[in-house]
Amino acid sequence: MNGPDLGPDELAAEHEALLSFMYLSPVGIVRSDLAGNVDMMNPMAAQLLMPLAQGGELANIFETLAPVAPELRRLVAEFTRERGPVCENRRLYVNPARHHPAVLSCSIIRIGAGFLMTVLTDISRQVAAERQVRQTESWLAGIYTSVHDFAFFTLDAQERVETWHPSIERLTGFQADDIVGRPLDIFYAPGEACPGRLAEHVALARDDGWHIEECWCATRSGERFWGQILVSVLHEDGDAPSGYSVVIRDASQRKVTSDNLERLLTxxxxxxxxxxxxxxxxxxxxxxxxxxxxxxxxxxxxxxxxxxxxxxxxxxxxxxxxxxxxxxxxxxxxxxxxxxxxxxxxxxxxxxxxxxxxxxxxxxxxxxxxxxxxxxxxxxxxxxxxxxxxxxxxxxxxxxxxxxxxxxxxxxxxxxxxxxxxxxxxxxxxxxxxxxxxxxxxxxxxxxxxxxxxxx
CATH class of the missing domain: 3.30.70.270 (Reverse transcriptase/Diguanylate cyclase domain)
Structure with missing residues (x-):
């Protein structure tokens, strides 16, 4: 708030500082009237809203966001207080386009009798991480309830099978002599081991700490099953991985249901x-x-x-x-x-x-x-x-x-x-x-x- 005793120079400096903050802010900031007509918008807001703009127009925040959040105008109209948050961290799922976010967080604050401040943040990565966590929790829950349908072992730093466990034989029929010293793709079914696939799986595990790959696997006798392969990184001192732990799960029954749904959608x-x-x-x-x-x-x-x-x-x-x-x-x-x-x-x-x-x-x-x-x-x-x-x-x-x-x-x-x-x-x-x-x-x-x- 501006003090009553600020002179013209101090007011100008404060106004300039506010504008600098808006334009350099890493989040999108939009000021509008109660009808949504925009009178100030920083570059980040324009960048985040552009995928939704009809004909490049960003004149009205409600009209721009109507395809993904038509209820915002109603929320503002029903907000009776002169100041305060109308909505906080509301997730807007934008149709993803190249170089543009897929999910935005939207907060609208009424800052006076006739003005709104809308704050937009790209939370696409956060939502993707949450989805990955849910997938992991579901996957681990499946292991706990189907203990006979998984195998676990380790790879060495050169990404070759280092240890053997009886669960491997139970799931795949492979003995220790069959797999120790061999690369992980020995479990892939014929036709699944395309060039670079295994290297990419391990690279993604190094980047994120772990990665799940789904593909057709094969037992020692050649029988195919739909497998989920979890590779997680083991670290010693230093940045280079000392090896990897691997869990392979037979998810054939789940795939039957998911394939039917996926077929309808894709x-x-x-x-x-x-x-x-x-x-x-x-x-x-x-x-x-x-x-x-x-x-x-x-x-x-x-x-x-x-x-x-x-x-x-x-x-x-x-x-x-x-x-x-x-x-x-x-x-x-x-x-x-x-x-x-x-x-x-x-x-x-x-x-x-x-x-x-x-x-x-x-x-x-x-x-x-x-x-x-x-x-x-x-x-x-x-x-x-x-x-x-x-x-x-x-x-x-x-x-x-x-x-x-x-x-x-x-x-x-x-x-x-x-x-x-x-x-x-x-x-x-x-x-x-x-x-x-x-x-x-x-x-x-x-x-x-x-x-x-x-x-x-």
């Missing part, structure tokens, strides 16, 4: 591919892992050729069968760690972790050839479909996931331009001037793509 009901939302959620996670561990990552865009013609001539049922067969063939061609998602209509995307540009191009060509030769029986007739595919891969530049998607999309466009039923690869190279030059898979320069009208 799968395109027509084709069996991942739906768009789930595909991009997985893509974001894989992109982060690839960047963090400097691992290759490729993406392939796939489009059914002349699909409208198939629908118009053979009917929509035939069109549906074509899409379903494309997905079935893709699943037969891809590895367990790969993912196919339906982005919309006849357009699909393939996510290929730990896959180089050349490997992705070979996979795309193998899939293209398989679909071309596939007889599709529907309605008493046999159809043949073809697809066009565009390939892009992470390089050493500071590209983002959106850049990878855009490059694969441009490659798909080039495949269609080239007559369809082919594969094209896009390699984006940023020049010193910041311009983007595209090259074909063989490194030969090509001119910029024409407009959409020219392509038709």
């Amino acid at each position: 799968t395109d009901h027509l084709t069996g591919a991942s739906n768009r939302a789930h595909f991009f959620q997985v893509a974001e996670a894989e992109f982060t892992r690839a960047r963090r561990h400097r691992r290759p990552l490729s993406l392939v865009m796939l489009d059914a050729d002349h699909f409208k013609r198939i629908n118009d001539t053979a009917g929509h049922t035939a069109g549906d069968e074509v899409l379903q067969q494309i997905v079935r063939e893709a699943k037969r061609t891809l590895r367990a760690a790969d993912l196919i998602g339906r982005l919309g209509g006849e357009e699909f995307a393939l996510l290929l972790p730990a896959t180089t540009r050349q490997e992705a191009a070979a996979i795309a060509e193998r899939l293209r050839a398989a679909i071309e030769q596939l007889p599709i029986e529907t309605g008493g007739q046999v159809l043949h479909a073809t697809v066009s595919l565009g390939v892009a891969a992470l390089d050493e530049s500071e590209a983002e996931l959106d850049d990878l998607l855009a490059a694969a999309d441009r490659a798909l466009y080039e495949a269609k331009r080239a007559g369809r039923n082919c594969v094209r690869v896009e390699d984006v190279v940023k020049s010193e001037q910041g311009a983007t030059e595209s090259t074909k898979g063989d490194g030969e320069a090509r001119p910029p793509s024409p407009s959409a009208g020219e392509a038709q």
Whole structure:
């Protein structure tokens, strides 16, 4: 509060200090009237609110937050005191976008007869940590209630099995001579040990102290079971881990229930591919892992050729069968760690972790050839479909996931331009001037793509 005897210079200095505090504050601060009309907002608040802004407008705090917290205007209207907190640390779940928070904490304080102060904080990491704690508690509770369904042992500093315990034989059938001195992925089922997977699991455990991985495991006799593998770090003096403790749990029964629910939430009901939302959620996670561990990552865009013609001539049922067969063939061609998602209509995307540009191009060509030769029986007739595919891969530049998607999309466009039923690869190279030059898979320069009208 300003004292009654402060002179103009002192008032100006105090006002300047208040403005500096607002603009340098690590939390978002918004001042508005009771109707929500904003008259002051610091940069952090603008940054946190921008994902919710309609057309970039942040003029009214209630309208901006309406998609995630429509009740705020009512809470303010029902608050009868002249001063005090209207709400405190209310969690707002924002639809996550790249570089933006997923969860905000919102507090609204009435600071006078006609003003509100809204304080916003990004608590995404805190919420993620809480979720991880709940997962751990649930996981440990499962161990306590299913003591016959887990095995525990240790790894040495080189990440190889160091000790053996009878619980290992009970769960997996492995004897000490089978596993001591071997890497942890000896428990993985065939097809699960993709390049870099085990190293990433251990790296995440080092970063956070522990990490849980879920995958198909196999017993000594080859029987598969769905396993949860907890790796936690053991420390001696110094920063380097002295070894790791490991718990493997058979979670096959839980997986049956969770798979049914996950299938409903993440799968395109027509084709069996991942739906768009789930595909991009997985893509974001894989992109982060690839960047963090400097691992290759490729993406392939796939489009059914002349699909409208198939629908118009053979009917929509035939069109549906074509899409379903494309997905079935893709699943037969891809590895367990790969993912196919339906982005919309006849357009699909393939996510290929730990896959180089050349490997992705070979996979795309193998899939293209398989679909071309596939007889599709529907309605008493046999159809043949073809697809066009565009390939892009992470390089050493500071590209983002959106850049990878855009490059694969441009490659798909080039495949269609080239007559369809082919594969094209896009390699984006940023020049010193910041311009983007595209090259074909063989490194030969090509001119910029024409407009959409020219392509038709």
